[in-house]
Amino acid sequence: MKFNTDRKWLERRAEQEDRHFISVGGLISTLDPTCETEVASPPSVETTKTAFVRLLQLARRERRLTLEKLAEKADVDLAELLKIETDETFTPGLRTVHQLGLTLDLPAKKLMVLAGLLQVKDPHLQQASVRFAARSEPIGNVSPEEHAALEEYVKFLNER
């Protein structure tokens, strides 16, 4: 691209810009629920979503954190966290997943894939996610088997 290198041109454009907000309307549609069709839907990821929820639950329980404590530590909304753990159809916000990854020491980008926020075609990830989801239970104390499953799955996510 050949950008204008003339300083006077830049000065003039900057002066014009200073007098206005330059916001453009396209994405304003996302503010209006009647225009939801224009918002890209996240990919369908039922299996990884289950693994995502179980992973968060196990990682939280292993650290002996209540939902409230985790919400506080990660600086995320408690209601959203509760929704994540109880409703697998719920799609969490990107920032929330990022913060949870940081707090629970889990790879944030992989979490985003599992949560359906990022699309990556990876059959191995699908298989590992199904295996992990099947081997873990959402409630109760973390059993030695669950601990092993959690460790194996986090290792897999970190390696890829």
Added chain:
Amino acid sequence: MRETIQIIDSQSGLPIDAEIFDEITLEHFIETQADWRPVVLDAARALSKDPNRATLIPRHYHWDWTRKEAELKMLALKFYGISCQGHLQGIMKVDTVARSCRLPEQQGKPLVYIDYIETAPWNIKLLMEPLGKRQQYRGVGSRLFEAAVLQSEEEGFKGRLGLHSLPGSEGFYVKECGMTPVGRDPHKQNLLWCEFTPEQSRRYLAGE
């Protein structure tokens, strides 16, 4: 694509090197969320205290960038960012497929559609003034707009460009940039559809 351009450092009034690039990642979205939002909220609070200026608060600031990250993978969409001194200073999203020209003389022809432009709040004079601060860099939005025109040329669209302007931005796109206000779009919150012909975009690039 990653190129060195110049914007203006408001403190010194001198041009300063910046980079424009199209490899936008999730981290850039997170950066806008983490770094931009608190400044925007402060400025919005300051503006809202003054009834004469409360209406200046741009509606798009309620919007959350993170909702659009899925679009990063779409081929027809392109995101541009400008960084300077290690920080993201502005971001833009364009679409080369979704819209076509509406002006009678170029009806139906392909164009580059600017779906979104936002500059970092500390670069917006109208936001920094209520906080008693000087804006940091100038000309960031104009550089992004220029990139959209240049992309239109590269795509073979001869500079044809379209956008839906928010009410507070119409003056910029029509009077300052020289776009034609084609009409209100009932399918887009009645926003004003503005368009560049090849001749208008040539004049913009040349500074005429």
